[in-house]
Amino acid sequence: NPASSAELARTLLAAVATDPTTVAARLRARFATGRTRPLEWRLRQLAAVRALLTEQQDTLLAALHADLGKGPEEAYRTEIGFTLNELDHTVANLAQWLSPRPAAVPDAFRLAEARVVRDPLGVVLIIAPWNYPLQLALAPLVGALAAGNTAVLKPSELAPATSAALARLLPRYLDRETAAVVEGGVPETTALLEQRWDHIFYTGNGTVGRIVMAAAARHLTPVTLELGGKSPAVVEPGVDLAATAQRLARGKFQNAGQTCVAPDYVLAVGDTAAELGAHLAEAVRALYGDDPSIAPEYGRIVNERHFDRLTALLDDGRVVTGGQHDRESRYLAPTVLADVAPDAPVMREEIFGPILPIVPVPDLDAAVAFINERDKPLALYAFTESAETKRRLTEETSSGGLAFGLPVSHLAVPELPFGGVGESGMGRYHGEYSIETFSHTKAVLDKPLG
Numbered sequence: 001n002p003a004s005s006a007e008l009a010r011t012l013l014a015a016v017a018t019d020p021t022t023v024a025a026r027l028r029a030r031f032a033t034g035r036t037r038p039l040e041w042r043l044r045q046l047a048a049v050r051a052l053l054t055e056q057q058d059t060l061l062a063a064l065h066a067d068l069g070k071g072p073e074e075a076y077r078t079e080i081g082f083t084l085n086e087l088d089h090t091v092a093n094l095a096q097w098l099s100p101r102p103a104a105v106p107d108a109f110r111l112a113e114a115r116v117v118r119d120p121l122g123v124v125l126i127i128a129p130w131n132y133p134l135q136l137a138l139a140p141l142v143g144a145l146a147a148g149n150t151a152v153l154k155p156s157e158l159a160p161a162t163s164a165a166l167a168r169l170l171p172r173y174l175d176r177e178t179a180a181v182v183e184g185g186v187p188e189t190t191a192l193l194e195q196r197w198d199h200i201f202y203t204g205n206g207t208v209g210r211i212v213m214a215a216a217a218r219h220l221t222p223v224t225l226e227l228g229g230k231s232p233a234v235v236e237p238g239v240d241l242a243a244t245a246q247r248l249a250r251g252k253f254q255n256a257g258q259t260c261v262a263p264d265y266v267l268a269v270g271d272t273a274a275e276l277g278a279h280l281a282e283a284v285r286a287l288y289g290d291d292p293s294i295a296p297e298y299g300r301i302v303n304e305r306h307f308d309r310l311t312a313l314l315d316d317g318r319v320v321t322g323g324q325h326d327r328e329s330r331y332l333a334p335t336v337l338a339d340v341a342p343d344a345p346v347m348r349e350e351i352f353g354p355i356l357p358i359v360p361v362p363d364l365d366a367a368v369a370f371i372n373e374r375d376k377p378l379a380l381y382a383f384t385e386s387a388e389t390k391r392r393l394t395e396e397t398s399s400g401g402l403a404f405g406l407p408v409s410h411l412a413v414p415e416l417p418f419g420g421v422g423e424s425g426m427g428r429y430h431g432e433y434s435i436e437t438f439s440h441t442k443a444v445l446d447k448p449l450g
């Protein structure tokens, strides 16, 4: 019957449109035409992504709310607004970033000229996670397109509404030869990883990071791995603890703690722990009121598996504030735990939820030793008035990023690189660092024959 044959045709077309081999071939063919190289083409693609973000704002906010209960203010600021800033900064500077850089030539090659040019790589695979499902898909896409590549986007299946919105909307703004969205989970990602790509940009956990890197090795494909880990926050005596608590609470409990650079735990130096705990309870009240379960800007845990994992950690310390939870709505209150032992389960793995343990340490030496005994974190935060402490933390510890006085926000400074080191990842992006990541930095030497 015609209705079902039309339906069958549509299903087949959709399957072909997102089949990994077909998608890769289609995007590679576009890249091979050279059409993606001119600055004008790149700016046109960025303008299209900008239009998607502004014209479809309501649909995207609704999807983010459906996936993670994100309130409109936070969702705009951390997903749509964030990506627009990144995009606008790229548009404003792209011509300069792409201009060839002259290099000095040794006397032996006199009359020769040398320059460094940024060559697009080809077809980029972007694999995104669920926690900032829009930002972490589109910010890398901005970099990949700005660098003159075509790209495949694989959103996270754990944020299904945002994944579906991207799959439906992106083709309305970018043509099928420039960018494609392939939805799905492990089997689909595994099939994508079998293809040859010119760069793979993965954001997520270290276990899958290893799978991605092993798959990339088969084709000698370069990878960027944006991973996570436990990011400490050191609090020294003598600082304004009320202000410290406000900033910690804001950075920690945004997106219900499901932020890769959220302060994972506090190292409270000297006698700061008790007073800081009281200020944190007050800061949570100031942010979300007496009952965060009805605060429009307080998010939800992504799924039951993560909810169960998190609630099992609530016994690892004395609850200073929070602890309330409801499995059906996946609500877990912003929670602060005091008197946490350094080897408690909550201190073993990245928390990735709204639980903030406070671990007392006697002095800065102990804090530095504590940090250095563990995996290199994605971010390190410190609240201190001491220039000497800042110097020591800068020189004596290793982390993806380091911020004094303000957690999380370093990633919103487009001139700063964003990325991890060691277990927290490899490679970096944002702004000009994205161009560097998604380009080959090519040496050109030119000596006249005469």
Ligand code: NAD
Residues within 6 Å of the ligand: 127, 128, 129, 130, 131, 132, 136, 154, 155, 156, 157, 158, 184, 185, 186, 189, 190, 203, 204, 205, 206, 208, 211, 225, 226, 227, 228, 229, 259, 260, 261, 350, 352, 378, 419, 420, 425
């Ligand atoms: P996730 O489960 O959504 O996985 C990320 C991606 O990997 C998804 O697209 C998923 O489909 C794919 N994937 C999952 N299993 C796979 C497999 N076996 N083979 C191939 N692909 C597979 O997200 P997640 O890992 O739970 O994300 C949370 C982690 O990501 C945390 O550790 C967090 O710190 C980190 N993170 C890092 C950053 C950063 O920018 N550095 C940002 C956000 C999250």
